[in-house]
Amino acid sequence: MSQPVMVAPRLQVPLSSGSRWAYLDNIRKNKGPFTDEESFDASGEGIGAMEKMRILVIGAGGLGCEILKNLALSGFRDIHVIDMDTIDVSNLNRQFLFRHTDVGKSKAEVAARFVEKRIKGVSITPHNCKIQDKDEDFYMQFNIVVCGLDSIEARRWINSTLVDLVDNENPETLKPLVDGGTEGFKGQSRVIFPTMTSCLECQLDMHAPRPAVPLCTLATIPRQPEHCIEWAHIMAWEQEKPFPKLDNDDPEHITWLYQKALARAQEFKIIGVTYALTQGVVKNIIPAIASTNAIIAASCCNEAFKIATSTNPSLGFEENYMMYSGNDSIYTYTFKHEKKSDCPVCGTTARNMELDPNQTLEDFIESLAARPEAQLKRPSIRSEQRTLYMQSPESLELKTRPNLAKKMGDLVENGEEIGVSDPSLGSVNFKFRLRFSRPFIPASERDY
Structure with a gap:
């Protein structure tokens, strides 16, 4: 007869217990072969400084849950987490800080309370809002920012915000950004020192472009099912306001959008x-696998720990980008992504762009989505002389809409610089210097 398996009871040991954190002190108090001797401090003061650091975690989903747990177990005591979402049943298979009784509650608040309960001595402050709702003073209080986002737009916004914070006369304004992302069995982690190393916008070509569709296309000539869904999401909802506020996790709201999109699709x-497609487009759903989230979160927290303690060189100045693939066995690759002088966020020069002058403005706007270095969803464009097209407000969109059918050669000069803005970039504008790919005859000189 087999003997019963004895399971030891789980103990909750306070953060101050030496035995509980002995494994951390072995690293924090002893130099390693790659330790930077100038910045490494093995004294109690050095460890205390690390524990007093204030860390911001952006996102409390699949990656965020893992990151919060790891940071709390790595000796960080003052952590903030920001997430605008509420918990959905579909989250429970991989976002392990949540239970069925938490459905409908704030992700940030539930995650914070769960980790605080399990790891005594850690303080986690939740913020249930968009990252765009916080001002510069909010972000200035943190020593390190760790991102576990599933949205390229949100990543680009926080990247440009942290770059804007930097004052070269004040080193404390530089906030290292540790970013992680997953998609299925693939993932990546990277460390960005704003203005000093390649920023996220410099690395945008590492991400697959998302389609950008002008409002006029959505309003007049949709060509794809996604166009119909975006029309229902952006335009029909604003016009009819069936509910006070759109909740992407509410089945009733998604059903309303689906029915509107289906009717429009049948019309065209x-x-x-x-x-399912409606839900995927509206929520920008990316497939997630728990094991991939755990691996990438571990990498991100390892980088945060190295930055805080100087026990080992972090990603950032040399090799700054780590790619992971679990499709065929396990594979990782680390390399250096170079800083770009023409980056719209951290660069200093306009980006050259070759342009067919016979292309219409509407086609040009759609092409911006396919360009890996741009990926703009709702771009507005100004030339050195005038506004070419504005997505909002509605009055300006209507006023500039006639330009969409005009050829680019009739709107801009060869060698002219244009500015392109997009909600995903915040206050940052792309600057392109246009070079015509072939001769162009202006409308005033054409022989009709």
């Missing part, structure tokens, strides 16, 4: 609009 004889 477009097939392919489904409830």
Whole structure:
């Protein structure tokens, strides 16, 4: 007869217990072969400084739950977490800080309370809002920012915000950004020192472009099922306001958008609009696997620990980008992504762009989505002389809409610089210097 398996009871040991954190002190108090001797402080003061650091975690989803747990177990005591979402049943299979009774509650608040309960001595402050709702003073209080986001737009916004914070006369304004991302069995982690190393915008070509569709296309000539869904999401919702505020996790709201999108698709004889596709487009759903989240979160927290303690060189100044793939066995690759002088966020020069002058403004706007270095969803464009097209407000969109059918050669000069803005970039503008790819005859000189 087999003997019963004895399971030891789980103990909750306070953060101050020496035995509980002995494994950390072995690293924090002893130099390693790659330790930077100038910045490494093995004294109690050095460890105390690390424990007093204030860390911001952006996102409390699949990556965020792992990151919060890891940071708390790595000796960080003062952690803030920001997330605008509420918990959905579909989150429970991989976001392990949540239970069925938490459905409908704030992700940030539930995650914070769960980790605080399990790891005594850690203080986690939740913020249930968008990152755009916070001002510069909020972000200035943190020593390190760790991102576990599933949105490229949100990443670009926080990247440009942290770059804008930097004052070269004040080293404390430089906030290291540790960013992690996953998609299925693939993932990446990277460390960005704003203005000093390659920023996220410099690395945008590492991400697959997302389609950008002008409002006029959504309003007049949709061609794809996604166009119909975006029309329902952006335009029909604003016009009809069926509910006070759109909740992407509310099935009733998604059903309303799906029915509107389906009716529009039938009107234009477009097939392919489904409830699942509607939910995917509106929520920008990316497939997530728990094991990938755990691996990437571990890498991100390892980088935060190295930055805080100087026990080992972090990603950042030499090799700054780590790629992981679990599709075929396990593979990682680390390399240096170079800083770009024409980056719209951290660069100093305009980016050259070759342009067919016979291309219409509407086609040019759509092409910005396909360019890996741009990926703009709702761009507005100004030339050195005038406004070419504005996505909002509605009055300016209507006023500039006639320009969409005009050829670019009739709107701009060869060699002219244009500015492109997009909600995903915050206050930052792309600057492109246009070079015509072939001769162009202006409308005033054409022989009709």
